[in-house]
Amino acid sequence: xxxxxxxxxxxLSSAPDNTIINKVYDYLSLILIGFKxxxxxxxxxxxxxxxxxxxxxxxSEYPFYFHHQNIEDDxxxxxxxxxxxxxxxxxxxxxxxxxxxxxxxxxxxxxxSKLPKNREKEYVCGExxxxxxxxxxxxxxxFKNGRHGKDVVYAGIIGYIQTDSPKxxxxxxxxxxxxxxxxxxxxxxTWLENDLLVINNENDTLSSYSxxxxxxxxxxxxxxxLWIDFSEQQN
Numbered sequence: 001x002x003x004x005x006x007x008x009x010x011x012l013s014s015a016p017d018n019t020i021i022n023k024v025y026d027y028l029s030l031i032l033i034g035f036k037x038x039x040x041x042x043x044x045x046x047x048x049x050x051x052x053x054x055x056x057x058x059x060s061e062y063p064f065y066f067h068h069q070n071i072e073d074d075x076x077x078x079x080x081x082x083x084x085x086x087x088x089x090x091x092x093x094x095x096x097x098x099x100x101x102x103x104x105x106x107x108x109x110x111x112x113s114k115l116p117k118n119r120e121k122e123y124v125c126g127e128x129x130x131x132x133x134x135x136x137x138x139x140x141x142x143f144k145n146g147r148h149g150k151d152v153v154y155a156g157i158i159g160y161i162q163t164d165s166p167k168x169x170x171x172x173x174x175x176x177x178x179x180x181x182x183x184x185x186x187x188x189x190t191w192l193e194n195d196l197l198v199i200n201n202e203n204d205t206l207s208s209y210s211x212x213x214x215x216x217x218x219x220x221x222x223x224x225x226l227w228i229d230f231s232e233q234q235n
Contacts, residue, residue: 072147197225
């Protein structure tokens, strides 16, 4: 996997190493494999159930927890779909000032070819008219432009596949990213080859991908993309 070389946006005191980060991703993947969803269910409802499941099934010894609709900026009223925080015990053990240190911020997106045309690319980027952003709704774009995840260098996007297949969507998503590399909607953002999703593994239930995005802070954020396939599940 490609690694982040540097982080110039403050000091990453929340994750002294990536051991706990990998533990979070492993646990999340385990839960997602057995998670059920409807192929017409809305994103917030799915994510709400997912966060409840993640917390209720989490082994007590794991030094982290999940928080749904995490406020990022109370003045601008922005929030990520959910976030992972270290426990007080984790903070003490690692000499971290914050009683509840941020570890990973997550967005969730539906991968559904029946979405309205103005929303079809929102896994990658938001809505633009005449080169002006009218809705800052892009999953990857929000991490690049600082709307989400300012205080972390690890983030994730959960993809709820409601139509088609992982192979269909990886091609679609990477094509949309290639469009941004060639001609970005937002001229303040730099899209690079590292933004393209790289396959970790693909199977019938859960697929995993990685990417690295260059942010407006002149640093990188490392993204994990976990896609759960609901397309064949019964409503």
